[in-house]
Amino acid sequence: MTKILSIQSSGRQDGSVTRKLSAAVLEQLGGDVSERDLTTSVPHVDGDWIAANFTPPNERTAQQSATLAYSDALVAEVKDADILVLGVPIYNFGVPAAFKAWFDMVARVGVTFKYTDTGPVGLLSGKRAVVVIASGGTPVGSDIDFATPWIKQALHFIGIDDVTVIAADALGRNAEAKLASAKNDILKLAA
Template identity: 60%
Template structure:
């Protein structure tokens, strides 16, 4: 059975287009679903986290293990998933702070990627990501969209290169067209 990790980054619970899209995508794909709602506190990295992360696992103190416990859980969720379905609202041309905090918690050298003589290599290969994008005025893929390129890059950095975007962009400009485009892209996922 397919295991899906659904990640919602919208600060809005009601009326969120990205949450609506992730719901539709997960319903279409079916399978076992783990939901990670990033509106619950995902802490920013701090000095204690960095110190714990760079301490070899077998040398970490109990406090350092506790410091990394949420990160370990988030990494395990990604490792267990076959498919990630990520709700990505574009806020001020970029990703929400909560999504960036999640990325910081899961991008760990020696765990989700490693450095090699030829550069970094992602360790989470063989997974798929579907990113559901919603924006009020920013056109996905445009020069002012710093969110979709970032997500494609960071997912590839950890080894997830099969990335599909479902976009409901420019919702404040033409909501009907934005929703229609997203629906067409969701239907294509079933093909």
């Protein structure tokens, strides 16, 4: 069975458009679903984390391994999934801080990407991502949407290039039509 990891970053549980549409995506795709809710705080990169990350695995102290344990768990669940379903509201023209913090924990040299003579190469190939994006006024794909291009670049960086964006954007203007269009796009997703 296809393994799907749902990663949600809306600060709200009730009334969240990204959570609701992500649930519709999960229903459409079917599969064995795991959930990661980023509203329970994701640690930020700090000095200890950086030092541990850049210490070769076989030279890490027990303390350094413990420092990386949460990041390791986040990476493991991404590695284990065939499809990522990402629920990402636009907050202040970008992704929610929790989502950025998640990616900072997942982008690991030698684990999810590597450096080569011709530049960095993502190591998580063969996966697909469906990104559900909602906004109040920022049109997805516009010059002031820094979320969508950043998400695509971040996923590309770790080797995920098969990315479908479901946009429920600029909901402040015509929510009903935008939601109907997003739901229609979801029904077109192949399992």
